[in-house]
Amino acid sequence: MRDITVTGVRPVTGLLATLQHTRYVLAENPVTAFAFGLFVLIVVTAIFGPHLVPIDPLQSDTAQALKPPSARHWFGTDQLGRDIFSRVIVATRLDFGIAIASVALVFAMGGLAGVAAGFFGGWTDRIVGRISDTIMAFPLFVLAMGIVAALGNTVTNIVIATAIVNFPLYARVARSEANVRREAGFVQAARLSGNGEFRILLTQILPNIMPIMVVQMSLTMGYAILNAAGLSFIGLGVRPPQAEWGIMVAEGAAFIVSGEWWIALFPGLALMIAVFCFNLLGDGLRDIVDPQRRT
Amino acid sequence: MLTMILKRLLLAIPSLIGVVIVTFLLTRALPGDPAAYFAGPAADKAAIEQIRVKLGFDKPLIVQFFDYVGDLARGDLGNSLTTGQPVAAEIRARLPASAELTLLGLIVSVLIAVPLGIMAATRPGSWIDHFCRVLTTAGVSLPVFFTGLILVYVFYYQLGWSPAPLGRIDVFATTPPSVTGFYLIDSIIARDFGMFRASFNQLILPAMTLAIFSLAPIARMTRASMLAVLSSDFVRTARASGLKPSTVIVTYAFRNAMLPVVTTLGMVFSFLLGANVLVEKVFAWPGIGSFAVEALISSDFAPVQGFVLTMAVMYVALNLLIDVFYGIIDPRVRMEG
Numbered sequence: 001m002r003d004i005t006v007t008g009v010r011p012v013t014g015l016l017a018t019l020q021h022t023r024y025v026l027a028e029n030p031v032t033a034f035a036f037g038l039f040v041l042i043v044v045t046a047i048f049g050p051h052l053v054p055i056d057p058l059q060s061d062t063a064q065a066l067k068p069p070s071a072r073h074w075f076g077t078d079q080l081g082r083d084i085f086s087r088v089i090v091a092t093r094l095d096f097g098i099a100i101a102s103v104a105l106v107f108a109m110g111g112l113a114g115v116a117a118g119f120f121g122g123w124t125d126r127i128v129g130r131i132s133d134t135i136m137a138f139p140l141f142v143l144a145m146g147i148v149a150a151l152g153n154t155v156t157n158i159v160i161a162t163a164i165v166n167f168p169l170y171a172r173v174a175r176s177e178a179n180v181r182r183e184a185g186f187v188q189a190a191r192l193s194g195n196g197e198f199r200i201l202l203t204q205i206l207p208n209i210m211p212i213m214v215v216q217m218s219l220t221m222g223y224a225i226l227n228a229a230g231l232s233f234i235g236l237g238v239r240p241p242q243a244e245w246g247i248m249v250a251e252g253a254a255f256i257v258s259g260e261w262w263i264a265l266f267p268g269l270a271l272m273i274a275v276f277c278f279n280l281l282g283d284g285l286r287d288i289v290d291p292q293r294r295t
Numbered sequence: 296m297l298t299m300i301l302k303r304l305l306l307a308i309p310s311l312i313g314v315v316i317v318t319f320l321l322t323r324a325l326p327g328d329p330a331a332y333f334a335g336p337a338a339d340k341a342a343i344e345q346i347r348v349k350l351g352f353d354k355p356l357i358v359q360f361f362d363y364v365g366d367l368a369r370g371d372l373g374n375s376l377t378t379g380q381p382v383a384a385e386i387r388a389r390l391p392a393s394a395e396l397t398l399l400g401l402i403v404s405v406l407i408a409v410p411l412g413i414m415a416a417t418r419p420g421s422w423i424d425h426f427c428r429v430l431t432t433a434g435v436s437l438p439v440f441f442t443g444l445i446l447v448y449v450f451y452y453q454l455g456w457s458p459a460p461l462g463r464i465d466v467f468a469t470t471p472p473s474v475t476g477f478y479l480i481d482s483i484i485a486r487d488f489g490m491f492r493a494s495f496n497q498l499i500l501p502a503m504t505l506a507i508f509s510l511a512p513i514a515r516m517t518r519a520s521m522l523a524v525l526s527s528d529f530v531r532t533a534r535a536s537g538l539k540p541s542t543v544i545v546t547y548a549f550r551n552a553m554l555p556v557v558t559t560l561g562m563v564f565s566f567l568l569g570a571n572v573l574v575e576k577v578f579a580w581p582g583i584g585s586f587a588v589e590a591l592i593s594s595d596f597a598p599v600q601g602f603v604l605t606m607a608v609m610y611v612a613l614n615l616l617i618d619v620f621y622g623i624i625d626p627r628v629r630m631e632g
Contacts, residue, residue, distance in 0.1 A: 130309075130313070133309070133310065133313065134310070134313030134314070134316075134317060137310040137311075137313055137314050137607060137610065137611055138314065138317070138565075138603070138606070138607045138610065139564070139565045139566075139567075139568035139569045139606050139607070139610050140565055140566075140569060141566075141568075141569025141570070141572065141573075142568060142569055142572065142602070142603055142606040142607070143317075143603065143607075144569075145572065145587065145591065145599070145603070146318070146321050146599060146600070146603035147321065149321075149591050149594075149596060149599045150321040150322065150596070153594075222435070222436065226438055229438055230438065230439070230440065230569075230573055233438075233440050233573060233576070234572065234573065234576055234588045234591065235588065235591065235592050236591060246438075246440075249438070249440060249441055249444065250440075252444070253440070253444055253577060256444050256447050256448050256452065257447065257451065257452060257459065257460065258452075259448075259452050261448050261452075264441070264444050265445075268438065268441035268444065268445075271438050271441065272436050272437055272438065272441065275435075275436040275437075275438070276432070276433070276436035279432060279435060279436055280432070
């Protein structure tokens with residue numbers, strides 16, 4: 001008898017497996033890789049944007065007002081002669097910041113509430129379910145309008161309103177994911193070794209549903225940006241002269257009918273590219289984490 | 296069938312109660328003193344106190360709530376601060392404009408999205424499938440106000456095909472005698488076809504904007520559910536029995552595939568009603584959305600509250616309608632009812 005040993009092949013486990021799968025998916029799906037590149041670009045712009053722009057985004061120059069794109073002003077100038085390129089770049093930080101903040105907030109609120117509802121069941125479940133149902137009974141953008149109107153017209157309240165209208169989505173996903181793991185082997189094991197229910201929730205359930213929740217975050221990022229931009233388009237939250245994509249499109253709207261297309265077009269495109277990137281990235285991440293849900 | 300509708304009606308009641316509670320709480324959550332807020336910045340202490348008593352803010356919260364419900368039952372949504380007019384009357388006058396726009400947008404979107412989804416599903420991998428995918432991804436990424444502005448630029452400024460994006464009809468034209476409040480229908484009733492054309496021309500761009508926006512989820516869902524149904528056993532059996540491909544797709548697959556699509560319509564309506572506000576602002580459409588936006592800018596809360604409530608009630612009613620419709624196309628749901 002000879003021992004048969006195979007060298008050089010080890011079973012792939014843990015992080016390595018995830019990385020390999022990720023590389024496989026990215027190679028298989030260049031669109032996701034592209035979206036990821038775009039995402040990095042957006043993050044870099046959001047962080048370094050204000051230091052990179054050639055012209056002060058708030059500096060107005062009425063002699064240069066309403067000029068179409070040129071070598072000096074790549075995206076043209078607006079009604080006050082401000083450089084639209086600089087404004088679009090600088091606005092990235094605010095738009096991206098609002099989206100990240102609201103998604104993080106709803107992740108904390110909805111995620112925790114949903115996990116608790118799915119894990120504990122009973123009254124917790126009923127209360128969280130009722131809150132979700134009530135929010136879902138409203139058209140979401142309309143509810144967000146109402147919340148900002150009631151809480152006050154500030155950027156912080158736009159973040160809060162966007163988080164609240166997304167609450168049901170997060171709570172539902174977290175609830176169903178926690179619910180199926182309620183009596184899982186590793187949970188039983190943790191229980192038997194004397195862990196309290198709350199500790200199990202935090203140390204066993206929560207880390208396990210993280211990947212799905214991250215996908216959910218990425219899928220709702222696009223909506224969060226659209227929602228915030230829509231609110232500032234109708235004049236809520238961000239105030240002029242601050243640069244923000246939604247409000248810049250709103251400012252450009254008045255000039256569309258007289259043919260000055262560049263004022264609204266470039267911030268609108270920036271908005272579109274950002275949302276497009278997050279949607280593609282969300283789909284791609286879902287394929288990595290949960291291949292069965294692919295449509 | 297009737298029991299199912301009744302049962303579903305009962306289920307809508309908790310939603311309605313939730314909606315009323317939330318809209319009530321929204322006013323009471325106003326920062327600072329709501330009485331001072333309603334009195335305006337110029338009011339002195341006595342005036343604020345007077346308003347507090349007049350609006351019932353001196354009473355306990357629960358009493359205020361029942362007062363509010365009582366007002367609602369009488370159809371009283373309060374008065375607008377800026378115009379002094381009752382909010383309910385204003386909303387009633389403006390609702391047909393919004394409804395006409397939203398409905399036409401939805402119809403256009405279903406007429407495009409459903410055939411597109413079916414064609415994409417029956418020919419997977421073909422150019423139409425890719426076109427469908429690009430369109431649905433682009434559709435959800437485009438901010439609805441941005442689409443509207445692009446359409447205005449192309450069709451009004453560049454091509455000159457559309458009238459100026461300023462409301463429902465030309466400022467110099469007279470409105471058709473009001474029967475339904477929908478200009479398209481009213482002008483047909485009045486046999487005024489020039490008017491029909493004029494209002495249709497005003498309506499088509501905003502309706503297209505809404506359609507492009509809501510097309511994506513419908514097309515995507517149609518494609519996915521059609522694909523699932525086409526690979527099911529009963530379709531294979533139907534095909535094996537030698538039925539014509541068109542019969543298989545239309546009679547066998549389509550009706551089954553429509554069930555998830557109808558469910559998606561609920562979500563689509565949520566988006567449509569919200570997008571409606573933005574589209575109304577772009578096209579200066581005199582609907583309830585632009586009414587609410589004007590009120591929001593001038594911090595006039597009663598119209599906003601009335602608007603949020605109206606929209607929510609409409610949305611609950613629409614979801615009810617969707618469920619009833621679901622029962623009509625799916626006999627199994629009727630049985631359970």
